[in-house]
Amino acid sequence: MLDRAETLSVRTKRFLPYLLAVAIFMQMLDTTILNTALPSIAYDLNASPLTMHSVVISYTLILAIFTPISGYLADRFGTKTLFSAAIFFFTLGSLLCALAPNLTALIGGRMVQGLGGAFLTPVARLALIKSYPRDEIMPVLNFAVMPALIGPLIGPMLGGYIVEVASWHWIFLINLPIGALAFIAGLSFMPNLKERCSKLDQKGFLLFSSGLFLSVYGFDRLGHGGHLVGALIGLVLGGTLFALYWRYAAFYEKALFPTKLWLIRTYRVGLTGNLVARLGMSAIPFLVPLYLQVARGYSPSEAGFMLIPIAAAGLSAKPFIPHLLRRIGYRPMLVVNTMILTIIISAIAYFGESLSKPGFMALLFLAGFSNSCQFSTMNTLTIARLRPDHVSAGSTLMVVNQQLALSLGVALSALLLNLYPHFVPEATKMAQFKFTFGTVAFFTFASSFVFMRLHKHDGEGLIKKRSKDRR
Template sequence: MNRIVPLILAVALFMEQMDSTVISTALPAIAAALGVGPITLKLALTSYMVALAIFIPASGWMADRFGAKVIFRVAILVFMAGSVLCALSGSLVAFVAARFLQGMGGAMMTPVGRLVLLRTTERRELVSAMALLTIPGLIGPLSGPPIGGFITTYFSWHWIFLINVPIGLAGIWLATIHLPEVPPVETPPIDWRGFALSALAASGVVFGLSVMSLPALPPAAGIGATALGLAAGLLYVRHARRHPTPLLDLGLFRNATFRIAVTAGTIFRIAAGATPFLMPLMLQLGFGLTPFQSGLITFVGAIGAITTKFLARRVFAAVGFRTVLIAAAITGAATTAANAFFTPGTPYALIMGLLLAAGFCRSFFFTGINALSYAEIGDAEASQATSMSSVLQQVSLALGVAVAAAILEGSTALKGHALGLADFHLAFAVVAGLSLLAVLPFLRMPRDAGANVSGHGGRPEPDSIAVK
């Protein structure tokens, strides 16, 4: 495998994933500079996620029409432009708009990066390649808060965004030199009605859930937006069944392996979305730590994620996707449940050890689920599959934060007291139970599913063809 390809894609995706959370610890400083409150400024977090939700569905069509390598470099350029405008913003409106532009770039970066990998990687190398590409999605959200806190404390919040410029330029240069050409393919005209409905559905759900969990607006606005998004989603399903070439082809779910993989992944990502929200808050409000201290503790999970890269291919080849994914889901749920027993008296070494194990389990799960999703997807469906998977990922991550926040708010309302450690314990227990449900789809999956990718059972593998 040409390792430079997934590494280039991984660096670009890390930049995008980290930037989605890096401003969380810098919100007070940015808010003071713009003359608004920190809660109000959280609209910038929401605008970024909404942009992702709107433009991800169209990313696959654009990659097919204009070439995946071209769109990937354009995505980095758009992301860089949004970063510069964030640093130059002098008002709330300008900052929110700049974050939206960043989200447009990020929306193209993630699914198109996966598409490049799918079309340039041999089946037998897909697990190793996906292990590299999974790392940014796990490390980015964990590294964002401590990096943002460090830059804001010792430099200026502007550098949170300006640092993306040299990284982005390097990414464009390396992509130009090392990424193989992925030529355009013949595509029908874009499904504009499908784009409008899918954009309204995904952005309505993501915006609504985000507003309910980060109440910069009245909760009624979040409930209304979520309801509107769900209604648009139903209309899209009706539209997609009638349109000959829908923007997001629901026919992909007829593929049992793809359906099981995205269903289990969506369920498990609720915990993945909730944990980065709950853990720093618990360490700060329940343990009395500073944002930077809590960020240093939670970052240990990134080490567990990195170690997976060195083991994934051999483990999946030895026992297969089904067994590994069931084990990873169970142990991932167990390590999430362990957070419900942390107290200020718990040794930090024990906390960090469990977070390390949690990062390891989640990385194994997402490496496997990402490779399994595309194991039986043909080349003609690859762009649709990457777009569909990315949309569901964004919705499930937003749902994780919303579920966690709803549990905290409901617990405090029922008990009639301020947010306390017991409320976080309850939230972790519930989220762990939800993530355990990810095991259920795998129980009906054949033991040899995806063996042409994992190599489990000695299944013959093609030596020279890219993923089809």
């Protein structure tokens, strides 16, 4: 048994970081490569580019639903078993997407992809954390997450290039050889770590996940137009199930997401602000490629190239964030930066048409820099005051909240794009996008009032701790 543990340790240290890196790369590339290709996919499937939001939402929704149980399933069935299943479903979903003859089939394939994606990175990260000594985890994780930084840089441009040189099907087909190699590597090198797990809150999971699915489904239907009854039914049923979950969780000590989390003021404000702010911020990666191709007539590769500054700025902002927080604090950072983002999104709406390519890319660079500052600040403050016994549930709910916000942000964008012509029948595509960008900017601005509820000294402990750690 000792020899096996020693052998396992050597194999793990050599290959586990690469498995996590591949898992993250597959997901990040798949996420960023798609948006640039949506107009081309729409034309090929005889659909409107402005109704392609369901292709994005179907994936993020399934992620949000199944991510909360990834840890439980890994403990029960083993990390190798679940990782291999995740790779299989993600790769199978990619194949189904590539073979999709219509929009409905494509959405189905994306949901299968999402089922695999919900377990892919969390399980690989969990196996790595369990396999390494604490003092070695951080550098290994930093290495493994590098693809998360590279994917957004190359994804949009690669997506546009593939669409022009080959066809949109190859956006999904490139996952097949990567998935096959990752599946074999997982079977060969991933340890099948299990833990004695507590009982899953099945009732809570069923109520929460059903409420989430129906609510987002209802919101998504609104964006298609002509589905008002189905949308309202989904929203009402989803809201009812959320209310039932809240009542249930208030009296069940081991609920999936304890209601006691909401008694923590910074967590409550952070989670709410996260949701409202991301309604506008998460719409940008979806809206901008559509805007450039549909309203301004750029080719997919041109649109992909112009998106590079968003990811590049996100990378360049990371070293400055600790310094900014030490200088101005969390509350001013979130409130002021939210208003800066509002101005940038509004500038895209009302001045984007007249800007040259370099000018527009400079504006996107500012958006990416500000976005990165906002995301990092919101995330660290949200979980800062969680008790040790609430860290797992609180962190997981924050991830679910982020996926929900992304789904709702994309759905809101589609709703606004398709709603405007009903009020202004002669509206041009440019007018539709101006209205949509301007409205999502309002939601970003509204989140500043949420962050104003923070206290002046909130987050000071985090800033001081970082300062001491650097000495």
